[in-house]
Amino acid sequence: MAEEAEKEITTFEDFKLNKQLLNAIDEAGYQKPTPIQLQAIPLIMAGHDLLGIAQTGTGKTAAFLLPLLMKVKYAQGHNPRALIIAPTRELVMQIEENITLLAKYTDLRHTAIYGGLGPKTQIETIKNGIDILVATPKRLLELYLKGDLILKELKTLILDEADKMMDMGFMPQIRKLLEVIPRKRQNLLFSATMPDKVVELSEEFLEFPTRVEVTPQATPVDTVSQTLYQVPNLRTKIELLEHLIQDTETFKRVIIFTRSKKNAESVSRFLEHRNYGEVRAIHGNKGQNTRINSMEAFKGGEVRFLVATDVAARGIDVSMVSHVINFDVPLIYEDYVHRIGRTGRAEQLGAAITFANDIELYHIRKIEKLIRMQLNKVPMPAEVKVFETPFEEQQEMAMELDRQKRRDDPDFKGAFHEKKSRHKSNFEKGKKTGDPKKSGWQKTKKKGSRKK
Known part of the structure; x- marks a missing residue:
């Protein structure tokens, strides 16, 4: 019977949503429910606790928002009746934007609260009365x-991107929250992956949950092609990037992910100097307003390149992203899935391209094991000049590999174990500088070069 009922649901009307929501869905251009929506919405509307395993870009935000908006229905009382917690400011803002879109024809009051801005305006909005609150844990x-x-009137609690929440160390805040909110409530937990910490959280947080999993854990969406280039060093990565993006017809709207703020700035400066199109960089050192403005400009199509670190990886909800380029391979392997989930959204085709040096191939093997598939390795284009790796960069890469192997095996003794640690050269301690297109890395200062 349950299977028959599931087959009958093919449109949003079949969920028996109210007219206000159906009008908003129609105006938003949603064609048909996605697999996660087909499975989750009836269960949430029936009042079940839910554990949803769904990647970013599968429509999971609407999967929990539509039944929530049906449940909360209209403005009532003074304090929030529903709370949605997400790990980053960008994701909180994205969820709030979706509520604004879907609750357009209701009188529901909602707001988002997050750090990076003074709390005064947020407090005033809350005091004026709200029905749905979206927040970062801190x-x-x-x-x-x-x-x-005041949280004593909460009837629904939703945790989104639970795996990222655990990675960022928010378990203590979540536990404190669970101690003070009403016990009688509906709980929904969504996560792209299910590491042990999320399993532990789900056991504390959910009561007899129904599990919904639309794709195997950590599997990238089928609409994204995945390509790997083996690139020996930073300067060659820049050369390859320049070669690829000259195809303006194919690389229309591109997100470039780097592992560090420094590389994000280097790549964005290079693109700006070469005038290949508008570019913005977002990372932890950028002010909140700058990040918001950069995101809006990228969404609006005014910006061709968005260069980002993983701090923003899950808060980017932009349709029609043609390419994601992993300039650096992420060290948290689940982040690979979240990065490439920025393209191929809403059943659109997308492409993910990864640059990996010899050391990063170690991490690629781990990522391939996680996603249970091999990336499509392609040869370096003949037009791209391959540069020799500077000695300092070779040394840094070797040390990085040592560090990683030592994490995997505490007994591992590499080329840079403790006996040699007192011989660390200045390049290891100092900062790298300069245009990556030029010489590469800052030279080590000679002993005694300081003026007396």
């Missing part, structure tokens, strides 16, 4: 402990 607890937020 700002939520901060306002609650100051007495600016």
